Amino acid sequence: MTSERVLELLADIRIVPVIVIDDDAFASEVAAALSVGGIRCAEITLRTPAGLRAIEAVAGAEDFVVGAGTVLTAEQVDQCVDAGAEFIVSPGFDDEVVERAQHHGIAVLPGVATATEIQRAIRAGLDAVKFFPADRLGGLETIRSLAAPFPGLRFVPSGGVTAGNALEYLAHPAILAVSGSWMATRDLIRAGDFTTIERLSNEASALVAGIPS
Numbered sequence: 497m498t499s500e501r502v503l504e505l506l507a508d509i510r511i512v513p514v515i516v517i518d519d520d521a522f523a524s525e526v527a528a529a530l531s532v533g534g535i536r537c538a539e540i541t542l543r544t545p546a547g548l549r550a551i552e553a554v555a556g557a558e559d560f561v562v563g564a565g566t567v568l569t570a571e572q573v574d575q576c577v578d579a580g581a582e583f584i585v586s587p588g589f590d591d592e593v594v595e596r597a598q599h600h601g602i603a604v605l606p607g608v609a610t611a612t613e614i615q616r617a618i619r620a621g622l623d624a625v626k627f628f629p630a631d632r633l634g635g636l637e638t639i640r641s642l643a644a645p646f647p648g649l650r651f652v653p654s655g656g657v658t659a660g661n662a663l664e665y666l667a668h669p670a671i672l673a674v675s676g677s678w679m680a681t682r683d684l685i686r687a688g689d690f691t692t693i694e695r696l697s698n699e700a701s702a703l704v705a706g707i708p709s
Contacts, residue, residue: 497561499603502583503624505561506544506673507535509664510704513650513697514565515540515550515678517685523550524557526661526680529690531560534696539585539675541565542572548579555580563603570596577602585675587628592621605652609633614646624672631656636665643705659700668706 504513513530515538517523524539530538536559540551541568553561563583565578573584573596583603588597590606597604598621607628608614617625627639630653640650653665654675662674681697 497582498581499601502561502563503672506652507650509535509537509561510673510676510707511535511662511679511700512563512673513538513680514654514675515685516543516677516682517546517550518682519545519686520546520553521550522688523553524684525688525690526685526693527554527557528558528586529693530559530680530697533679533694533699534701535679535697537561537563538563538680539563539583540581542567542576548575550709551576551581552579555582567593569593573597573600573602585626587617587626589625591616592618594622597613602682607654609646611642614642614649615689618646618649621659623648624652627651627653629655636662636668637669639665639668643668647689659703662704663707666704 551564561582564581565588567584570592577600585605586598587607594604594606601607605626607626646662650672651670652673652675657674657676658678665671665674679700680693684693
């Protein structure tokens with residue numbers, strides 16, 4: 497799948513769940529619960545030792561797009577691609593991470609917080625970035641200010657995004673999708689509470705239904 501197609505799918509789904517998983521044995525069930533709930537994608541982070549194995553367990557699932565989050569090095573990009581990740585997300589802008597993802601022909605959403613980092617992203621040929629940590633950086637108001645001089649850029653806010661403010665973000669044309677964990681928290685995954693994950697995913701997908709991408 498091309499990087500452009502992956503970004504189109506994320507824009508269509510509108511919500512990218514951020515998954516922190518401690519036991520990769522739960523990965524397929526988490527993905528299934530999200531998918532049944534209408535959210536056909538996930539960013540599985542490398543914050544735990546189980547992250548890479550969880551990506552591998554989910555990769556190839558029918559009609560589901562899995563990405564890797566908290567990717568900090570070019571070597572990790574290689575590992576995630578080998579595991580089957582279809583997009584890469586990093587908390588900050590790292591030239592080597594971006595270049596390695598592009599080398600593999602995979603979508604990459606580097607984190608940005610300033611206009612300077614956005615200019616680096618544009619210079620690297622990107623038209624979509626992660627805005628992190630959104631809540632600490634002024635949220636939607638800051639994105640509005642940054643979007644004005646960079647009209648071709650799309651943002652994926654992450655950090656403090658909830659069911660209570662997702663709609664406000666998504667109503668802005670510069671927002672590609674929102675990134676959050678409220679529908680599949682670490683505690684819910686640890687407890688194996690896939691029924692609740694499915695219910696919260698269904699509520700989240702219903703919440704954003706009809707908002708143009």
